[in-house]
Amino acid sequence: MSVVWLRPATRTIQWRPLVAVGALLCATSALAAGLGEWPVSMAGTAAGALAAATVAGLPDRAGELLSALPSSAATRQLRRLALVVPVAVLLWSVYLLPGPGLPGSPTWSLAPMLALLMTGVAAFTIAPAPWTLPGGVALPLIWALAARVAGPSDGPVAEVVLAWHHHPWPVIAAALTITLVRRLS
Amino acid sequence: MSQTTTVRRPPKSTWAASAALVRVEARRMVRHPAPWLGMLFSAWWVRNVTTVDWASSSYEGFMTAVGPMLLGISMASITSFGRGRTQLAEDAPTSTTARAVARLLAGWPLVLLMGLTVSAGAIHLRATGGVRLGDEPGMTLHGHHSPPELLQPVILALFALALGAALVRLLRSQMAAHVVVFVFWGLVAGTYWMFQGHVAQTLTPLQVQPNLVPIGPPDTDPALFPADWLLSAPGEYQDHWARLVVSPVLAAWHDVYLLGLVALMAGIAVPTHRGRLVLASGALVAAGAVAMQLVVAP
Numbered sequence: 448m449s450v451v452w453l454r455p456a457t458r459t460i461q462w463r464p465l466v467a468v469g470a471l472l473c474a475t476s477a478l479a480a481g482l483g484e485w486p487v488s489m490a491g492t493a494a495g496a497l498a499a500a501t502v503a504g505l506p507d508r509a510g511e512l513l514s515a516l517p518s519s520a521a522t523r524q525l526r527r528l529a530l531v532v533p534v535a536v537l538l539w540s541v542y543l544l545p546g547p548g549l550p551g552s553p554t555w556s557l558a559p560m561l562a563l564l565m566t567g568v569a570a571f572t573i574a575p576a577p578w579t580l581p582g583g584v585a586l587p588l589i590w591a592l593a594a595r596v597a598g599p600s601d602g603p604v605a606e607v608v609l610a611w612h613h614h615p616w617p618v619i620a621a622a623l624t625i626t627l628v629r630r631l632s
Numbered sequence: 633m634s635q636t637t638t639v640r641r642p643p644k645s646t647w648a649a650s651a652a653l654v655r656v657e658a659r660r661m662v663r664h665p666a667p668w669l670g671m672l673f674s675a676w677w678v679r680n681v682t683t684v685d686w687a688s689s690s691y692e693g694f695m696t697a698v699g700p701m702l703l704g705i706s707m708a709s710i711t712s713f714g715r716g717r718t719q720l721a722e723d724a725p726t727s728t729t730a731r732a733v734a735r736l737l738a739g740w741p742l743v744l745l746m747g748l749t750v751s752a753g754a755i756h757l758r759a760t761g762g763v764r765l766g767d768e769p770g771m772t773l774h775g776h777h778s779p780p781e782l783l784q785p786v787i788l789a790l791f792a793l794a795l796g797a798a799l800v801r802l803l804r805s806q807m808a809a810h811v812v813v814f815v816f817w818g819l820v821a822g823t824y825w826m827f828q829g830h831v832a833q834t835l836t837p838l839q840v841q842p843n844l845v846p847i848g849p850p851d852t853d854p855a856l857f858p859a860d861w862l863l864s865a866p867g868e869y870q871d872h873w874a875r876l877v878v879s880p881v882l883a884a885w886h887d888v889y890l891l892g893l894v895a896l897m898a899g900i901a902v903p904t905h906r907g908r909l910v911l912a913s914g915a916l917v918a919a920g921a922v923a924m925q926l927v928v929a930p
Contacts, residue, residue: 461805461807463804463805463807463808464805464807464808464811466808467803467805467808467809467811467812468808468812471812471815471816472815475819482826484826486826487823488822488823489818489819489822489823492815492818492819492822493815493818495814496811496812496815496818499810499811499814500807500808500811503807503808503810503811580807584810584811588810588811588814589669592673592700592703592814592818593673595818595822596673596677596680596700597676597680598679598680598683598684600680601680
């Protein structure tokens with residue numbers, strides 16, 4: 448399998464948001480390890496921020512210029528996803544690393560972060576220009592913030608705003624379906 | 633008869649151009665959805681705060697609920713300063729300093745919005761009698777925030793503006809700045825209890841009172857404490873009796889610290905010699921105010 452696309456695809460990605468958020472989250476995690484106390488309820492914020500930063504890396508700045516190339520826009524986006532998602536997963540794992548040994552640490556897994564990330568990718572794919580990037584970045588942030596703000600008294604509303612945390616796999620499946628249907632249509 | 637065309641020279645003073653930029657950016661900031669969405673989330677936060685019931689849950693919750701609104705203000709500021717990073721902006725008839733100052737001044741409607749929101753909240757609490765503060769037998773149902781505490785969210789709105797501006801300059805990416813402020817305010821407001829230690833409460837932008845002063849082991853008879861003390865009973869997160877102390881003097885020095893931080897961030901956002909002077913004086917004020925907070929803290 449040829450990987451000649453690797454270098455140009457890496458160069459088209461905007462890494463700055465992911466690097467900035469990754470550094471901040473790793474610093475928070477190191478601080479928590481140093482203090483011996485896990486920041487309860489920070490994990491949702493971290494997941495939303497990491498998902499949004501990953502989506503922020505997706506826009507193809509040279510998209511118009513490259514539209515005449517044999518590789519389609521969908522293929523190029525898939526390649527960029529294949530490059531940014533593993534980095535996001537790695538950063539998320541590093542962020543959660545000190546958690547299990549600290550008091551108050553939640554039992555978080557990869558799935559909630561992926562649910563927010565795939566939701567952002569779906570919004571990025573279906574939102575009309577010029578709202579593709581703002582839509583893709585804003586949705587994971589708004590959803591994560593809503594989950595932080597929702598209280599126990601919110602009932603069904605809380606269930607909806609916490610769906611990415613409580614039922615991440617159906618959310619991932621739905622977002623993936625929306626993305627694929629939009630890309631194939 | 634030939635027609636004469638008069639070409640007007642650009643004004644020597646940049647005041648007119650700066651004032652126009654303030655007006656335009658102020659309008660755009662007001663139209664930005666983030667502060668309004670933040671306000672909505674803040675209202676939702678307040679509603680949920682009142683359903684939780686422990687010694688100072690409402691008193692603390694009303695203060696931390698401004699977090700989403702501050703996030704929205706920072707995001708509006710980031711968008712405004714992000715616009716200033718375009719190539720076209722370099723050809724504007726004003727200097728970089730004048731443009732940066734104009735964009736900072738353009739945030740006044742959002743600071744005013746925060747002021748009005750806080751005032752409305754304080755008036756509502758006065759009208760409804762106040763919030764619970766303390767556990768039996770040292771408890772009141774008429775707790776009110778002191779004026780320096782109420783001033784804090786307004787100065788924080790200034791800080792949120794300056795923070796957004798500084799981040800755009802440092803990170804050179806609007807999107808990166810947006811996501812970083814999300815984490816920043818999530819940490820500061822969403823996990824505020826992590827910063828309630830003796831030193832941490834002087835350094836965190838959002839200082840949440842009351843202070844907990846340990847006064848006795850869990851088996852102490854609370855009737856032995858002075859009757860006018862507000863108490864916090866031992867519980868899940870606290871293995872002793874504590875006295876709840878609200879210090880308006882500490883809050884006032886924290887406000888001074890925040891003004892120092894505002895100057896520090898504004899100094900970063902304005903990349904000139906004057907900006908560096910503002911940055912240095914802000915750092916000095918902030919350092920002095922931290923020292924004073926440590927002196928007066930209960």
